[in-house]
């Protein structure tokens with residue numbers, strides 16, 4: 001156990017030594033004018049030291065948290081380089097699109113780079129970064145830096161100019177504030193890019209720990225309406241409990257303050273991106289007001305918070321890079337994201353943001369989806385992480401066959417299994433909580449990165465509870481299989497069952513996304529216009545010839561609706577007759593006959609009385625009773 005921690009610690013120390021050695025370079029001065037944010041243009045101006053000759057400046061390409069080359073280079077417009085007011089010649093590298101070669105004349109010591117960022121891609125790439133009333137600034141989108149350097153070694157003095165009367169939240173420390181102009185204390189490029197800023201006309205800050213307590217934990221909220229900021233007292237209590245529960249779980253923290261940046265908007269893109277000392281969360285405007293949206297998204301802040309430990313502090317070696325041009329390797333994302341998904345959902349229940357029943361219904365929906373994932377027969381889970389570059393922003397057509405970012409949900413099932421095995425092997429004396437305390441806890445202090453390998457994780461698990469972890473985990477992530485790993489559910493004292501009672505999570509999701517889902521009966525899902533979103537290979541719909549992209553027009557001779565489809569499923573149960581679907585495929589129409597008579601199938605977890613109820617123990621609060629909604 002000692003050795004497993006020592007080697008990564010040395011790597012972490014070396015990163016920080018590089019930063020310390022090179023801190024004498026003059027800082028890059030970065031000024032971002034955000035006054036045009038409502039029309040999604042951020043004006044950026046950088047002043048950098050330079051030497052005569054050709055220099056290469058780069059735009060961040062591999063973005064932490066996205067795990068892929070997602071820097072929005074196509075949104076960089078109006079680019080100019082100048083020295084003493086004179087335009088400098090530049091050209092883009094013909095191979096590396098994120099590199100700019102600039103010719104610096106003799107005698108020049110400093111150059112200025114200006115460009116406009118079209119803020120059309122939010123932090124997660126899921127939509128606009130700003131609306132009329134608010135903005136999200138991710139510094140990686142508005143900087144250039146010298147090629148080949150270590151980002152820890154580059155110092156940046158950043159400032160922003162906000163639209164009039166907007167307030168802001170960030171984990172950066174303001175050095176000077178004058179109305180809409182805020183200058184921040186210089187930080188390394190690594191810290192700057194790790195510290196996004198949100199701002200808006202409608203702003204509210206909520207303290208999550210008593211005044212004066214260190215580290216401080218706050219929620220900074222911006223919204224498209226004042227009404228959307230109305231977090232209920234129950235939610236405030238639950239988010240305070242989230243902080244105490246995370247502290248009880250990990251036993252130490254690796255930040256000096258923590259900001260949950262929380263954007264509520266139907267205009268700006270939705271995402272959650274983790275950082276050491278903050279998280280950038282963007283969600284629907286009425287999430288705090290609408291119980292259905294609240295249920296669907298309650299896990300977001302807990303998930304991103306967990307990442308401060310699992311992902312930022314402890315990070316797979318393949319995702320630790322010197323700068324933003326070095327490629328990342330995603331083979332351990334089933335730990336980075338999968339364990340975070342597991343712990344985030346457990347903390348959502350422990351803090352009272354979900355009831356136990358909401359936790360179980362969500363877990364049942366996850367398990368059912370993965371158990372019907374046809375692509376698992378050809379694609380090992382690990383390959384979904386390795387392929388994050390190509391999988392991340394794909395559509396939903398044939399997703400079951402291709403697989404999506406399954407390292408999140410299937411990672412959750414794997415870590416549930418690990419947790420139940422530890423509890424059984426140690427007769428309930430230890431649990432995955434003990435692993436987290438040992439692996440992610442340690443000494444509290446400022447942000448730092450401690451890389452790990454698969455072997456480090458296995459070694460630490462063995463220190464908690466001896467078991468053949470290496471074989472089990474390799475089997476889970478490197479092998480293909482017909483079925484999802486459900487041993488954590490059965491080991492937890494429950495089983496996955498299907499019946500005609502709607503699954504609460506899937507019902508809320510269907511209503512919110514305006515889709516009709518018959519995935520576990522007929523084998524497809526369709527949007528409100530009848531377009532088939534996906535069809536599961538092997539399902540009755542697939543066997544009959546249906547595919548995503550086709551459009552359902554009628555069921556048993558009647559114009560389709562969710563109700564007509566449900567009636568047909570119920571009717572076939574009695575009549576045992578095939579159901580007839582009239583389907584439009586491009587310019588062509590065809591009737592498909594599906595022999596299916598087993599009715600609606602919705603997933604749930606059912607208690608197995610002969611087994612101890614470990615699952616309920618797992619989601620029980622560690623710090624007193626949770627305030628259940």
Ligand SMILES: [Zn+2]
Nearest residue numbers: 303307337340
């Ligand atoms: Zn995550």
